[in-house]
Structure formats: structure tokens, C-alpha cells
Amino acid sequence: MKVSTTNEYGLLKSVIVGCVENFQWPENDNEFDRSISRSTYPTTLTRGALPNSVYEEATQDLNRLVEMLTERNIEVHRPVTSKTHWAYSARDIILTVGDTVIQCPTPFESRANELQMYPFLHDCNVIKAPRPIKNSDPSFDAANVLKFGDKLLYSLSHSANEAGADWLQEQVGTDFKVIKWKVVDHDITHIDSTLLSLSKDTVMINASRVKDHQLPDFMKDYKKIWVDHVQPRNFHQFPYASKWIGMNVLSLDPETVLIDDLQTGLAENLRSNGFKVITTSIRQSRTLGGGFHCVTNDLVRE
Numbered sequence: 001m002k003v004s005t006t007n008e009y010g011l012l013k014s015v016i017v018g019c020v021e022n023f024q025w026p027e028n029d030n031e032f033d034r035s036i037s038r039s040t041y042p043t044t045l046t047r048g049a050l051p052n053s054v055y056e057e058a059t060q061d062l063n064r065l066v067e068m069l070t071e072r073n074i075e076v077h078r079p080v081t082s083k084t085h086w087a088y089s090a091r092d093i094i095l096t097v098g099d100t101v102i103q104c105p106t107p108f109e110s111r112a113n114e115l116q117m118y119p120f121l122h123d124c125n126v127i128k129a130p131r132p133i134k135n136s137d138p139s140f141d142a143a144n145v146l147k148f149g150d151k152l153l154y155s156l157s158h159s160a161n162e163a164g165a166d167w168l169q170e171q172v173g174t175d176f177k178v179i180k181w182k183v184v185d186h187d188i189t190h191i192d193s194t195l196l197s198l199s200k201d202t203v204m205i206n207a208s209r210v211k212d213h214q215l216p217d218f219m220k221d222y223k224k225i226w227v228d229h230v231q232p233r234n235f236h237q238f239p240y241a242s243k244w245i246g247m248n249v250l251s252l253d254p255e256t257v258l259i260d261d262l263q264t265g266l267a268e269n270l271r272s273n274g275f276k277v278i279t280t281s282i283r284q285s286r287t288l289g290g291g292f293h294c295v296t297n298d299l300v301r302e
Contacts, residue, residue, distance in 0.1 A: 001120050003096050003299050006176075007147050008197040009251040010301030014075040016118065017066050018090035018295045020058045020288070022081045024049050026110035031159070035189065038158075045238040054236050058088065058284040062295065065258075068280060072252065077299070079117035087114055089290035090297045092190070094118065095142035097152065098175055105129035105167070107139045107159055127171055140164035143190035143294065146197055150175070153216060155191035156182040181216050183209055192293045193244040198225070198275065199254040206244055225273050231262050233286045240289035248291025252278070258292050260285065 002014070025047045026032050036045055050058070066076050079087055087093070093114045095102040101124045103115040112131060115121065132139040140160035145168070146153045152172065154165045162180065169178040188194050194206045195215075203219060207226040215224075230246030247266060250258045257270055261279035270277050285291045 001124050001299070003099050003101055003121075003124050005096050005147065005298045005301045006098060006149055007200075007301060008293075008298075009199050009254050011253045012069075012074050012251070012298060012301055014077070014298075014300035015069065016077045016079065016090045016094075016297040016299060017062060017069070018088045018290070019062060019078055019081055020050060020055055020088055022084050023055070023058075023086055023088060023288075024084040025086055026108075029108055029110040031107040032110065034158075039239075041239060043238055045240065051236060054284050054287055058288060061281050061283055064280055065282075065292070065295070068258070068278070074252075075300075077118070077120055079114075080119060081117060085111075085114070085117065087111065087117060088288045089143070089294035091192075091294050092141050092143045094121070094297060095145055096298055097145075097147060097172060100125045100127060100172075102126075102142070102168075102171060103128045104140055104142045105132050105138050105164060106141050107132060108141075129167065135161075136163060138164040138167035140168070141190060142297075143192060146191055146195065148197060148218070150177060151218060152176045152178045153191070153195075154178050154180050155188065155194070156180055157188050157190075159189050179216055179218070183214070190294075193242065193248050193291070196247070196249060196251075196293065198249075198251055198257060198270075202273075204247065204249070204270075206247060208244070223273075225269060227266060227269065230266060231264070233260070233262060233283065235286035236284070237287075239286045241286045241291075243286070245285045245289070245291045245294075248285070248293045250292035250296055260291065 144155045144160035196204045202223040204225045207228045232243035256276045258278045267277045
């Protein structure tokens with residue numbers, strides 16, 4: 001299996017797409033419990049398997065995504081889900097950077113061994129992070145990291161600590177510079193509903209969370225596409241993601257972006273900035289906590 005990816009926008013050639021077969025919300029995961037308790041939503045999440053309606057819609061939308069990618073000659077791989085899991089978002093735990101696969105030291109105990117779901121990656125250059133035992137141990141999710149060529153932007157949050165950034169820098173050596181970044185006024189979990197890289201010098205930014213002066217210094221001269229609003233998706237019972245999962249998009253190449261078909265305003269914004277936009281449904285993105293960037297994981301980009 002070949003892995004070769006250093007950015008978020010190069011021509012996509014090979015990718016993982018998540019699934020919901022045997023999906024089950026975890027019962028005994030302290031970090032997951034804390035993530036639910038941080039919500040201000042008045043109801044809470046029912047643990048266990050998904051309702052049939054959620055399962056069916058999520059499966060249909062993921063399968064349609066696979067068809068669309070395959071039609072563009074993109075090689076698609078799916079996880080092997082013989083055991084229960086909640087890996088709808090395939091990007092969260094496995095970081096592909098350069099020619100290396102890193103099983104991250106996630107704070108979510110129930111997702112610690114997700115590499116087992118991807119046997120096709122086992123012959124790659126694989127680094128398995130040590131499990132965090134103490135709060136001071138390295139801890140982060142792959143979805144806290146965005147790739148910018150020779151830079152890795154590392155979003156500090158309750159799911160990614162400074163020790164994790166230091167450990168990641170040790171693993172990637174001089175090939176990449178890990179840049180620590182904190183969204184000042186918002187304790188986000190993952191980075192990709194706040195900031196996304198769409199082409200070499202273009203980023204899309206959640207205007208409700210980030211101001212221009214808060215961006216990393218290396219983005220000073222980047223073109224910035226500000227997103228002021230997204231259309232909230234409906235959800236089942238409890239929203240595991242905010243409405244901003246609507247700006248969680250997947251770049252297929254430096255000119256083409258795949259987005260949720262509900263986001264007509266976002267599509268207009270992107271087109272006005274010179275991008276080609278492809279749309280399809282991802283109806284359970286808020287229920288399951290993942291948009292198109294979340295549910296995919298780049299293996300090869302050119």
C-alpha cells in the first residue's frame with residue numbers, strides 16, 4: 001500500500017472512506033463522556049447501536065460518496081468493521097503524512113486500536129504512538145492536524161496537548177515543522193470545522209471562531225475565504241457536531257471541492273472564489289459528528 005500526502009488539496013488518488021456497519025457509541029470511555037458533558041444541548045446521547053433510520057441514511061450517503069470518488073478514478077478503501085466501533089470519521093485517529101502512517105495517541109480509549117480496522121496499511125511505514133496514561137503524556141487526534149506542505153498545523157484543544165505536538169515533531173523530524181495553534185476564544189475538538197486548506201495559498205475560515213489576527217503567521221499573505229453562515233443539518237436526538245460541520249469539505253484537487261448539498265450559500269461563496277463545487281448529501285453529519293473531510297482519510301495526493 002502506497003501512502004504519499006503532504007497537503008489537503010492535491011489531486012486525490014487514493015483515500016479511505018469510513019462506514020457505519022457495526023457502529024456503536026461507546027459505553028466506557030472517559031474522554032467520550034467528557035465530550036458529551038461539554039454540550040449545552042438539553043438532551044443527551046443514547047449509547048449503543050444506531051437507529052435503523054440513521055444507519056440507512058448514513059450508509060446510503062457514504063456509498064454514494066464512494067461511487068462519486070470511484071467515478072473520478074480515485075481508489076477507495078473501506079475499514080474492516082467486524083467488531084463494534086464508532087469510526088464513521090475515518091480521519092480522526094490515523095494520521096497520514098508523507099509516506100508514514102501514524103496511529104495517534106488519542107484521548108479516546110475506545111478508538112485507541114483503530115489501525116486494526118485498516119489491514120491494508122500494515123505494510124506501510126507505521127508509527128504506533130504510546131497510549132497516554134497521565135495528563136502530561138502526549139495526546140492528540142489526527143483530526144487536530146492539517147498538512148501545509150512542509151508544515152503541520154497542530155490545533156491545541158482538549159483533544160490535543162502540547163506534549164502531543166512535541167512528540168509528533170520528534171516523529172516527523174526535519175521533514176515537517178509542527179506549528180502549535182490555539183483558537184483563542186473557542187475550545188474546539190478538531191480543526192476541520194474551523195479552518196481548512198483548499199489550495200496552495202488559500203484557506204477557508206470559520207468567521208464565528210477566528211479573526212484574521214489570530215491566524216498562524218505563515219498564513220499572513222494567504223487568500224482567505226471567510227464563512228459567516230452554514231445551513232444547520234437536522235440530527236437524530238443529539239448533535240455530536242455543531243452546525244459548522246457544514247463547512248467540513250473535501251478537496252478533490254486544487255480547483256474542486258466536494259460539499260454537502262444542503263450548503264447552497266457555501267457553494268456560492270466557493271464558486272465566487274474560483275472553485276468548482278460538487279455536491280452530495282451527508283444527512284447524518286451532525287448526528288455522527290463528521291462531514292466529508294472527517295469521513296475520509298487521504299492516502300495519496302499528487
